[in-house]
Amino acid sequence: MKFCSECGASIAASGRPSATPPARYRCSGCGVTHFRNPRIVACCIAEWQGQVLLCRRAIEPSFGLWTLPGGYVEASEPIQQAAAREALEEAMATVDELALFRVYNLPKYNEVITVFRGTLRDGRCAVGEETSEVALFPRRDLPWDTLAFESTRAALHDYATRRWQPVHASPVEDLTWLQPPPVATRRAPPPTRTATGQAAGRGAG
Numbered sequence: 001m002k003f004c005s006e007c008g009a010s011i012a013a014s015g016r017p018s019a020t021p022p023a024r025y026r027c028s029g030c031g032v033t034h035f036r037n038p039r040i041v042a043c044c045i046a047e048w049q050g051q052v053l054l055c056r057r058a059i060e061p062s063f064g065l066w067t068l069p070g071g072y073v074e075a076s077e078p079i080q081q082a083a084a085r086e087a088l089e090e091a092m093a094t095v096d097e098l099a100l101f102r103v104y105n106l107p108k109y110n111e112v113i114t115v116f117r118g119t120l121r122d123g124r125c126a127v128g129e130e131t132s133e134v135a136l137f138p139r140r141d142l143p144w145d146t147l148a149f150e151s152t153r154a155a156l157h158d159y160a161t162r163r164w165q166p167v168h169a170s171p172v173e174d175l176t177w178l179q180p181p182p183v184a185t186r187r188a189p190p191p192t193r194t195a196t197g198q199a200a201g202r203g204a205g
């Protein structure tokens with residue numbers, strides 16, 4: 001990020017006091033701190049009679065390799081709904097009874113990957129967006145040598161090896177009734193410097 005999305009001023013990196021990466025970026029013009037939150041990915045393990053639905057990617061990265069249907073969660077979209085949407089878009093598949101299977105943190109990618117598991121309705125699937133081929137793979141015959149991502153491998157490995165263990169994952173709940181706090185009409189000014197050079201005003205974020 002080079003310019004502030006609030007005021008257009010250039011942004012200087014300002015490390016947190018601990019200097020623990022990643023740094024947050026603070027606008028020198030309006031004082032807004034720009035957080036670099038992880039992107040959330042929702043993936044879908046769609047089962048049908050002991051088989052798993054996989055998609056062959058028609059786009060880069062990992063063109064031509066197999067992956068679970070999945071993608072970034074849209075703004076205000078429940079993640080389980082995102083998993084179902086991606087299955088529909090990429091594999092023309094309707095998945096029922098979606099339940100949270102695993103969550104993976106990928107700090108070096110600044111991503112959090114959520115994997116849901118459900119049943120493919122009627123076993124139907126077809127080539128969709130960003131996909132050149134779809135297929136149902138038996139759990140014991142997954143295409144380990146041609147998987148698109150290491151996160152795909154991790155999820156399928158967990159699925160193939162621990163499938164029969166009880167799943168204690170919490171259900172995903174939608175707090176749709178929860179209202180965000182009112183937006184402040186005026187932002188606090190950036191901290192000013194005192195004669196000794198110490199920052200005054202709010203504490204370090």
Ligand SMILES: [Zn+2]
Binds near residue numbers: 006007031
């Ligand atoms: Zn600004």
